[in-house]
Amino acid sequence: MVELVLFIVFGLIAVAGALSMVLHPNPVYGALGLMATMLSIAVFYVVNSGHFIAAVQVVVYAGAVMTLFLFVIMLIGVDRAENLEERLPMQRQLAIGLGVAFLVLIGLIGGNAWITAPASASEPNGSVEAIADLIFTDWLLPFEVTTLLLIIASVGAVALAQFSPRRRGGAEE
């Protein structure tokens, strides 16, 4: 019963936030709507016994990623209204039609191909210990590769950010 109430309330918040992100012309409101969506998804993680993942979702997505997005939105173009006139013919109608068709397709496939849980399926334990147990044994190599990925990403971001626009036409570094 509690889960049903949580699902309805936060499901509505998630869909409303996502729709406001897509439809609102001002990207700042869009980012805040996406933040609401991410926080309600964190609630769903807690309900689905993913406690560590929910904390990571709040810290990394709702905290770090969306703050970075807000910084860049403030930097780039809040004052500039988006040109909403479409250059491709039929793009808008096609996009909406294909989106609805995609949703129907997912519904059809998902409704038919349903996996049955094994008889011994119990609620997984999503604590830090259990997740660390998996990451540092079965998933050790992917975990190490992510450290490499993060280093490459931070070095790449610094290299891109110090790009100097003065040297137009010259060799760029």
Next chain:
Amino acid sequence: MEVTAGWYLALGAVLFVIGAGGMLLRRNALVMFMSIELMLNAVNLTFVAIGRHVGDLNGQVAVFFVMVVAAAEVVVGLAIMISVFRRRASASVDDLAVLKG
């Protein structure tokens, strides 16, 4: 009424389609980027819901890795966007027709 994994999968599908629609409808590069994040979140939700359904923790580990990759992707993508904005003074993808800086 009991909330089963199918409900979460349906919600994830709806969020994914909204994200894909934002990708197709909007012309602001930042909003398109946020739509990608929304699609990643929708798929993460299905991972966690299915992981609970079959009683397996590996789904949550996969979500963890998706989050790491998404964070790295956001850092690089926003840096690219800022350096494009310095040259073009526009965040609309319609104005980006050439790769040359």
